[in-house]
Amino acid sequence: MLDILRKQLARNYQHPFYRKKFDEAGMKPENIKSLKDFQKLPFMTRDDLNAAFESERFGGFMRNDVVRVNFSPSGTGLIPILQTARDVEVMDNVNARAFERAGVSMNDVVMITFSYHIFIAGLNFHGGMERLGAKVVPLGPGSTERALEIAEMVKPTVLISNPSFALKLAGEGLDGLNSFIAAGEPFTSVEGYREKVKNAFNGATMIDYYGMAECLPIACECKYENGLHVIDDFVHVEIIDPDTGEVLEEGERGEVVVTHLNKDAMPMQRFRTGDLSMIERFECDCGKTLTMPRGVFGRTDEMYKVKGVKFYPSQLNLVLKGFPELTGKFRAIIKRTEKGTDYLEVEVEGQESVDHRKLEEAMKNALLISPNKITIVDRLEKDREVVDLRY
Numbered sequence: 598m599l600d601i602l603r604k605q606l607a608r609n610y611q612h613p614f615y616r617k618k619f620d621e622a623g624m625k626p627e628n629i630k631s632l633k634d635f636q637k638l639p640f641m642t643r644d645d646l647n648a649a650f651e652s653e654r655f656g657g658f659m660r661n662d663v664v665r666v667n668f669s670p671s672g673t674g675l676i677p678i679l680q681t682a683r684d685v686e687v688m689d690n691v692n693a694r695a696f697e698r699a700g701v702s703m704n705d706v707v708m709i710t711f712s713y714h715i716f717i718a719g720l721n722f723h724g725g726m727e728r729l730g731a732k733v734v735p736l737g738p739g740s741t742e743r744a745l746e747i748a749e750m751v752k753p754t755v756l757i758s759n760p761s762f763a764l765k766l767a768g769e770g771l772d773g774l775n776s777f778i779a780a781g782e783p784f785t786s787v788e789g790y791r792e793k794v795k796n797a798f799n800g801a802t803m804i805d806y807y808g809m810a811e812c813l814p815i816a817c818e819c820k821y822e823n824g825l826h827v828i829d830d831f832v833h834v835e836i837i838d839p840d841t842g843e844v845l846e847e848g849e850r851g852e853v854v855v856t857h858l859n860k861d862a863m864p865m866q867r868f869r870t871g872d873l874s875m876i877e878r879f880e881c882d883c884g885k886t887l888t889m890p891r892g893v894f895g896r897t898d899e900m901y902k903v904k905g906v907k908f909y910p911s912q913l914n915l916v917l918k919g920f921p922e923l924t925g926k927f928r929a930i931i932k933r934t935e936k937g938t939d940y941l942e943v944e945v946e947g948q949e950s951v952d953h954r955k956l957e958e959a960m961k962n963a964l965l966i967s968p969n970k971i972t973i974v975d976r977l978e979k980d981r982e983v984v985d986l987r988y
């Protein structure tokens with residue numbers, strides 16, 4: 598891995614945008630002899646990209662061999678994402694191999710409901726599936742009726758869509774799938790969501806997929822359903838403490854940082870995604886080891902430190918979705934006790950009949966802290982609210 602990484606970094610260094618990052622660290626590509634050295638390079642952010650695109654058309658990233666311009670939604674605007682012909686080929690190849698590990702073959706009929714224009718999602722899946730030789734139906738987003746009408750004709754065996762739309766289609770009678778590939782929304786990170794969609798499709802294989810416009814793909818599950826495997830021949834993933842930027846150990850929760858290993862136009866180099874996950878290593882039967890076992894469970898935008906642990910309210914959201922007696926609405930109150938310790942109280946909206954012990958256990962597992970008090974209430978005003986009374 599280090600060899601491929603160093604080759605990519607040497608190529609990046611030829612470009613002023615990346616050279617500036619090396620200069621900031623007082624380094625040159627040849628100084629990078631280990632991952633420790635690599636970790637001295639400053640991060641790249643969406644603000645960096647915005648600044649580049651504001652100062653120059655295509656941010657100075659345009660090259661003669663670019664053949665495609667997609668966009669990434671970024672805060673208030675759009676960031677162009679450039680791909681050379683070779684970039685598209687590499688992306689298609691790594692996706693094809695990931696889909697193969699997911700159990701898809703050339704005999705499958707694949708229906709894709711992601712958008713094909715402006716954004717890259719639809720094309721990303723399409724290219725990989727075509728490379729695999731599968732029969733791809735580029736449906737794009739649209740009405741349920743139209744999707745069902747076409748499904749009736751082509752009898753898809755693989756569906757690629759966001760999980761909520763998949764559930765809707767299942768509810769309207771879509772069946773016969775061998776596998777479902779989920780993207781665009783939290784899936785395996787949501788308690789009980791995988792089982793729900795799996796049941797709706799009579800036990801079809803559930804594949805979670807993770808990528809973003811700036812870097813596609815990042816991780817994809819295999820047919821053994823053991824969690825998102827990092828596509829480690831295409832991207833190097835680090836998990837960092839969003840506060841300090843320190844690289845965290847495997848098993849620790851933090852922000853996902855990605856570095857392209859094989860990209861010509863606009864490669865990401867220690868790019869801060871703002872997504873939260875964790876990485877673990879285990880031997881999966883498919884041969885992959887590096888895994889994000891709990892998927893992507895939130896964004897770094899909102900974070901509180903409670904009892905010395907980082908508390909991400911978005912995680913609470915995912916836990917509550919696993920309990921049908923609860924609506925998902927919550928109010929978290931953080932206080933300080935007289936002794937000076939933190940006190941976390943969580944109010945959740947729903948029925949008193951919910952299994953309190955199971956709820957407590959699920960919260961503790963996800964948040965890594967036990968709330969001091971959990972109250973079930975009939976009604977909450979807001980969907981989610983965090984009240985920090987400590988300061």
Ligand SMILES: [Zn+2]
Nearest residue numbers: 819821881883
């Ligand atoms: Zn696997």
